[in-house]
Amino acid sequence: MPNQNSKAGHKAIRTCVVCRGKSAQTELLSFILLPSGIVYDPARLLQARKYYVCPQQVCLNQLPKWRKKRQKGRRL
Numbered sequence: 001m002p003n004q005n006s007k008a009g010h011k012a013i014r015t016c017v018v019c020r021g022k023s024a025q026t027e028l029l030s031f032i033l034l035p036s037g038i039v040y041d042p043a044r045l046l047q048a049r050k051y052y053v054c055p056q057q058v059c060l061n062q063l064p065k066w067r068k069k070r071q072k073g074r075r076l
């Protein structure tokens with residue numbers, strides 16, 4: 001795989017875990033999962049598997065449900 005990130009103006013596209021919609025990474029909220037819950041990482045400081053969600057109520061509301069499903073072993 002060639003490194004697409006080296007291209008100027010390239011936008012990293014990420015998928016919202018709730019609605020599966022694709023958006024630019026910069027337009028989504030990133031978070032990580034800890035045993036204690038969901039931790040948002042707006043500054044992208046944390047070194048961990050990142051998940052992304054749309055910054056809109058309809059998707060944020062579904063996050064706890066998504067997390068429960070995930071803990072039952074469903075892989076995303």
Ligand SMILES: [Zn+2]
Pocket residue numbers: 016017018019020021053054059
């Ligand atoms: Zn979404």
